[in-house]
Amino acid sequence: MTKERFEADWLAMREPLDHQSRAKAVMQLLAPAWAKHGWSNIIDLGSGTGSNLRYLAPRLPGPQQWTLFDHDHELLARARPPEGVPDLRLATLTGNLASAGLEVARATGAHLVTASALLDLVSKDWLAAVVDTCRATSAAVLFALNYDGILEWVVHDESDDVDDGWIRRAVNEHQRRDKGFGRALGPMAGLHAEMLFRGSGYRAWLFRSPWQLGPDDMAVVRLLFDGWVEAAIEQTGEEERVRAWAARRSRTIARGQFRLIVGHTDFLALPPD
Template identity: 40%
Template sequence: MTAFAPDWLYLREPADAAARATELLDPLREYLPENEEVVIRDLGCGTGSLGRWLAARLPGAQRWILHDHDTELLTHARASIPESALDGSLVDAVAEQRDVTALRAADLAGTSLVTASALLDLLTRDEVTALATAIVEAGCAALLMLSVTGKVELSPGDPLDPALAAAFNAHQRRVTGGRRLLGPNAVDVAATAFGRLGATVVRAESAWRLGPDQAELQRQWLEGWVGAAVEQLPQLRPVADVYLQRRLEMAAAGELHAVIHHGDLLVLPPSMEAAA
């Protein structure tokens, strides 16, 4: 799994929070049991941004089990989960270092909800299928947020935008360590996998909308976006270097707007129906 620096994860957290599909919360609240502790497993938790966003938006006592392979990130996450739920109930958190791709139904026993943010696009088709199977067989709900879908809108536009977007998307689908990543296909693959298992799947858009007040996030995102495109297609480098400098100057001047599209999924077990 890819490692991410805490500074980058904290920088993107406000954009993540603004993008998350809040319309998925009402059907999730209706599904979760009342008058008993809700056990939530957050896969690939990073610094805990999803827990910080979600815990205070759900009622009732909660026990968060935070999973990541990075012990430093787990330390950040466990220390920052809110102590109170939406209704003031107690929220507790524990950290477990483990490979989230190896989770099976037995590992999810007693879990009410599985969550993840910016994770599905880092997985393979087989890994997403196995995760969907584990979640459905365990009878859990799932809230899987902020998976990239491959669409980027930059304003003002540039003739090089489509070529860089295509190269970046190909990089997201690359083979690494013998694993073919899903990248922008992840939301479709996951929705199909859960649907075939009989689960109810509700999809929602969750785009980053970066304006002039987020110049530093624009800068770091641009550097990563162009860098990945060039890594995938090295012949782009001469024009990409000039492009990046031009875009960075626009971002610094407050002249750039960016919409980076993501998708969110709410999954409810086969016996439940989502209120769309």
């Protein structure tokens, strides 16, 4: 399987989870502001195949002009708008998100700068540039599904594994490695965004939007689990200990009587009236 096919399959797999996990309070704040100001222009950064478009477009009133921006043209080629949104225009652009994404946001005159599952990958400097860009044009901001560091196993009649916390800390530190923007904010991304945007005069909110996974989500669980094992080995160098934990938690997964909470936040910032 090619890397592009794997990424497309992963995005398709997680899309329903993302949509059902997103904080409903976001749209209760964003939709009225959208209608009040007559906004219409949206740029979606790191769009992938367009999941963010398919969630937001049916929930925003009035005409919409979307620009999807991603480094991968093959993923963008798979982007499809949602049904039932008649007054929607769609453009796609390919480029380096770290160096060109904000230039595109300025050039398109976006009323809303948005992304999904991106904020925890970026650096503090890049986030500060987002703040400056949005403040200059009074754009609203929505970063959804930002990983917040919570990995919690809930298993009936089973105590926490002695190494759950150690693995979580290793994974979270691995999340702070450079993802192409400089040292990543990782689990602290949402809090940093809230602080920076409020410091620039924005009204800002941070809502919880965790994934609640179980036996019905086995394909996602296994992919996540394998990624955590790899990350923990890279971060700690203690392969034997990591694989021993993996063997124990693999038995948990195989028994099929568990819940796995993967924490995320949805961040919304609206310009001052």
